[in-house]
Amino acid sequence: MALTGLVTKRVFSQAKDSPSSKTGTRLILLGTGGGPRPNKMRTQSSWVVLVNDVPYVVDCGEGVSRQLVFANVPLRNLRYIFITHHHSDHNLDYGNLLYNAWVSGFKGRVDSYGPPPLEKMTKLYLEMNAYDIDIRIPDEGRPPLTPMIFAHEFSKDGVVMQNESVKVTAALVNHLPVQPSFAYRFDTPDRSIVFSGDTTPWDNLIKLAQGADILVHEVIHKPSLARLMARIPNADRLVEHIVASHTTHIDVGKVAKSAGVKTLVLTHFVPSDDPSLTDEMWIEGAKTHFNGKVIVGKDLMEI
């Protein structure tokens, strides 16, 4: 517990103290845990790319709003959200992020992107919270929230968003039974960053990530899964799902090598709260096949 506190504090100061020129492309890992069960060591999946200070949030696991606050990204600046797939550890706080930005002074427009049923989820979230929202509009003088949100669904590979600073390309990955599930590539004038989402090793992802500066990839530590299962009650089929739908710490290096990326950033750790798993163990696995730089992601780390 004490150790976790120290780690969080150190990583937090990295994000806080790092040079923030406000121009160019920055990557901050908001949450690096994998799986839906809240734990003490890592927040659920979420990352943010900042391009000239505009945030592009990728995935909204539980805690995304508060992690953005810790990373000194004002919630009122929210502009773009991308969801890789509809497992709860990637979308649970999607609606809450929209809401939290709104009560933090957001007045503009948010475009969100992801597979179906993103539009339905957006609509139902606003309906579920209509009582509170309808009170705050007159009581606090806030603009109506619903017309500020534009959800965009897609189910195929391709460019999903492009503006003067960023091109975002989506590629289908293999994460059954969640279909479609996507990886995203962000190309900016000074950087290319790819997020694997949740997937097994997959050729379409390797194609998307060709030559990228940074590949942010999910990872599991297969030898530790039995220990994880012993700690989680009522999860008889969970190991089966984890092994069939994710990428091991050895295979992730093969993916990075095949894609020819410069830096591999590990994230979405499963198990995410096993203190006996050291950074060295994750790195050693990834470096079995990959000669580039490997970074063991931590919450609030800036890369």
Ligand SMILES: [Zn+2]
């Ligand atoms: Zn996940």
Ligand SMILES: [Zn+2]
């Ligand atoms: Zn998933």
